[in-house]
Amino acid sequence: MTTAALGRLVGYSSQQVRDLERLGVIPTAVRGANGYRLYEQRHIIALGTYRALAAAIGPVPARQLLPTLLASTLDEAAEMIDELHAAIARDRARVREARRGVDTVLTEAADAFDEHDAMTIGELAQALDVRPSALRHWEHEGLVSPDRITGSQARRYDARAITEARMVAALRSGGSPIPPIARILSQLRETGLTMEARALLDERLADLSRRSIALLEAASHLHALLVAREPSRPPVIR
Structure with missing residues (x-):
């Protein structure tokens, strides 16, 4: 033909x-x-x-x-x-782990924070299993806001910054892009609501099921x- x-x-x-x-x-x-x-x-x-x-x-x-x-x-x-x-199976496992990570972050965010538990960029990167460059990129995108140690440019991650970084790490591991993560973090800072973070990962799971079929x-x-x-x-x- x-x-x-x-x-x-x-x-x-x-x-x-x-x-x-x-x-x-x-x-x-x-x-x-x-x-x-x-x-x-x-x-x-x-x-x-x-x-x-x-x-x-x-x-x-x-x-x-x-x-x-x-x-x-x-x-x-x-x-x-x-x-x-x-x-697809690996992606689904990552999203489910991210979903659990989001819930854990939100649960532990209300715990009392000892200022001695603040982290350097290297310590936080190791704790999250990401590269320090990822944390610097998230900061550049406005997702994470560490303090600066007085008299130096070294970053210091307090309770708020650690929570933000953990949330970003969980959502990124689930395949979420940066723009909706930024929106979710803005929501968390203003109201503490978490429905959108969970919904984002649930939508990702639904899409993976559709792709599997x-x-x-x-x-x-x-x-x-x-x-x-x-x-x-x-x-x-x-």
Whole structure:
């Protein structure tokens, strides 16, 4: 079929089809005597796989993965597909840990603080298992506000700054971007409310569940793609 016919069949424009072919997402089309591209069933399968995979992991990762999948052995392809599921599982575990971390921070924030428990940037970075550069970046973004030791530029993290840093660390580990974290910290400073912090992580968990189900749907397309690529060797997807 022609480029336009293939595009109509899968819901893409002719230019999108040509771009995906150029990127290696679909196999290179043969050319007819007139120089026009001629697409086959395997191209329909490849485009269907891309659409399903993009819904599960995002368009950019899907465009990066499919050319590698098409060029890999069956064992390598199976391992890459396994890793997609494993990555979602790891993300879910991080978000759940972040959810627990947020609750812990909020519970302990009301505890009495001994000024002798104030931390340096190195001590706090070690306690949070982050780099000192991360703490400096969070300070630059207005997320954490340490004091400065009199007579020097050394940072001193008191109870408020430690709580802020722990909250940022928990939310960042759950995959939350900086702008909503800044909004949540502003809310905490003003009212002490925490619903948005919890809701942010709950939304992240819901999105991971959606991606997991979408990846299950994409598995049937991936199976068809691998069969079309090597019909004499039916693949076993672990």
